[in-house]
Amino acid sequence: MEKLTKRAAPIDRSPMTLKERIYLPALLKGMSITVGHIFKKKATVQYPEETRPFSPVFRGLHVLNRDAEGRENCTACGLCAVACPAEAITMEAAERKANEKHLYREEKYAARYEINMLRCIFCGACEEACPKDAIYLSETVMPANFTRESFIYKKQDMLIPHPKKDQKA
Amino acid sequence: MRLCTFASWRVKYNALRENYIKMSDNIKVTIDNITIEVPAGTSILEAARKVGGEVAPPTMCYYSHLKGSGGKCRTCLVEVSKGSEKDPRPMPKLVASCRTGVMDGMEVKSMTSEKVLDARKGVTEFLLLNHPLDCPVCDQAGECHLQDLGYDHGWESTRTEFERRTFEPEDIGPNIQLHMNRCIMCFRCVFAAEQLTDYREHGILDRGEHARISTCISKSLDHDFIGNVIDVCPVGALTDKTFRFKQRVWFTKPVDAHCSCTKCKGEVRLWMRGDEVYRVTARKDEWGEVAIASDGKPGWICNECRFEKKKVSDWVIEGPSNISRHSVISQGHYNKTVHEPQIELLAEVIGKEPIMKMDIHDVSDVNKPNVHLNQIQGPAHSEDFK
Incomplete structure (x- = not known):
């Protein structure tokens, strides 16, 4: 039957020679690769003390922005x-x-704002859609956690x- | 024998009569190289709407169900390249198609004319001169005709350096919110109040740049059928206070429903989220105007249907409304898909019922099952969320 690819190599099943039977050359070759890797650059970093560039x-992680006077930018337009x-x-x-004008920039604001981080894919489409410069994706890596409940980020978790x-800011 | 002659005479007479009506009443008009026959006295705009699609010029002030509307916004300008069969000279300037009648053999250019598109661009720029562009706050966003117009014909940015005209906010009653800053002075709401209600409380006060919609003085708009001014308003100048800031339009699902109402036909469109009715409006046709109801008249709805019936039990739901695929409102809605009975495939594969690890309502504060925003009379405030 014709072979599907030309990459298949036939296995050499002839009896082993003396060099092959004492195993030492193959052993040394293997060890030299192992020892060689000790002197190479490490593939891992000591996260979280060290971070990669x-x-x-x-x-x-998302942040919700405030303006210079500390008023929330988000106006709950729903574009994100x-x-x-x-x-x-x-x-x-x-x-x-009337007495909340120092809290929110526009006459409408997001009373509730939640991001389900279990669903979020960090694509940044929300940041691009926002007409009010209210949402940004920061350089903080999303922290891991043991409970699902802790991944529902509310407005207070994200506000700067x-x-x-x-x-302290 | 006599009967037979009578019958044949009748057939002949009818044929002649039909022919005569065709000859006398229907005239030929060519719009964007498409020839149609329309009855004499039709406006160019109505003829273009008969052709349909993109040939129909955009309208901001003309409303086919309101007598006297049109001729103010100039967005429906078209070029008449041939006046008529008898007088084939072109019209010297662009004409407002809502106010110009068709002539026999008239040739009109709407979207095929560079001049027209350029003029519409200019008109759009003028309409947006004083428009606040607060679409993120505005409840009309998503179904706003000025948004559509700006998207189709507008500049990408503004060229004006002057301050926009602003007005003091005015309270015109418990159900209707007036944002005078957004108004484009189309006069539709004035015609609607004049023709649909028994007494018109509001109108245009002052003139020029100071012209504004207002009541004289500080009255509330509460005559029956006044709620229809919300539907005729092409921008967000008149919006529903019972829906104010409750939901964005595109997160609600439009559903056609009816009820037995003594005052109106009761054929409405509900804007729902889950089992909650957030807003009730009249049904709209493809031109954004109130659709013709089953009795052959425009389906204006009364104030009680619009503002007070916010429960599903008040309505008989017919089915999801047909929304243009290009509208943001249709996002996430799949109207014409076939619903097969769902097979619990996961349970079949893993051999047991999947375990629900987290119910989102236990954690989330949004859309709580025991909080009904649609039952609040006006917009929600901070204390409603405590």
Whole structure:
């Protein structure tokens, strides 16, 4: 029968020679490869003490932006949610009251804003869709966790620190 | 014998009569190289709508069910390259198609004319001069005619350096929200209030740049059928206060429904999310106008149907509405797919029922089963989320 590929090599089944029977040359050849790797550059890094250099366009955990006066930028327009291919973003909007003008930039704001990080694929479509510069993907790698519940990120988990109130920022 | 002659005479008479009607009433008009026959007295716009598709010019102020509307926004400009069979000279300027009647043998260029497209671009720029572009906040976004117009004919950015005109917010009642900044002065709501309700409370006050929709003075719009001004408004200047900020239009699912209403026909479109009715509007046709109801009249709906019946039990649901595939509202909706009975394939493969590790409602604060945003009268506020 004709072979499907030309890559198949026939196995040599002739009896082993003396050099092959004492195994030592093959053993030394193998050990030389092993010892050689000790002196090569390591493939691993000591994460989390060390991190790899990230690409400047790396997309990590989301942050919700505030303006210079600390008001939330997000106006719950829903464009991030409609752009999201994984349907990870959900929100509920509310109307700003007269005494809340220092909290929210527009007359409508996101009363609830959640990202299901189990669904998120970190594509950055939400960042691109946002007309208000409200959502950004930071350079923080998504932290691992043991419970599913901890992957539902709420608005307070993502908002950046207040520029005036939170001095540690 | 006599009966037979009578019958043949009748057939002859009918044929002659039909021929006569055809000859006298129907005239030929060519729009974008497509020739159709329309009755005399039709406007170019109506004839173009008969052709359909992209040939029909966009309209912002003309509304076929409102008498006297049209002629204000100039978005429906067309070029008449041949006046008529008798007088084949072209019209010297672009004409507003909603206000110009067709003539026999008229040739019209709508989307095939460079001049027309350029003019529409200019008109769009003028309409957007004072428009606040707060689409992320506006409830009309997603079904806004000015958005469509800007998308089809607008510039990508603004060239004006002047401040946009702004107005003090005005309260015009518990059900209708007025955003005067967004208004493009189409006068549709004035005609709607004049022709549908028993008394018109609002109108255009002042003139020029100061012209505004207002009541005289500080009245509330609560006559029956006044809710239809929301449907006729091409932008987000008049919106439904009971729907304000509750949901984005494209996250709700449009469903056709009816109820037995004594005041109106009761044929409406519900905008639902799950089992919650967020908004009730009239049904719209392909031109964004209120569709003709089953009794052959425009399907305006009354205030009670629009603002008060926010429960599924108030309605008999007919089925999902037909929404243009190109609209953002149709995203995620698959109308004409066949629903096979679902097979629990996973359970069959692994030999047991899959275990639900997390119910999203236990964790998420959004869309809680016990919180009904659609039952709140006005927009939600911070205390509604505590």
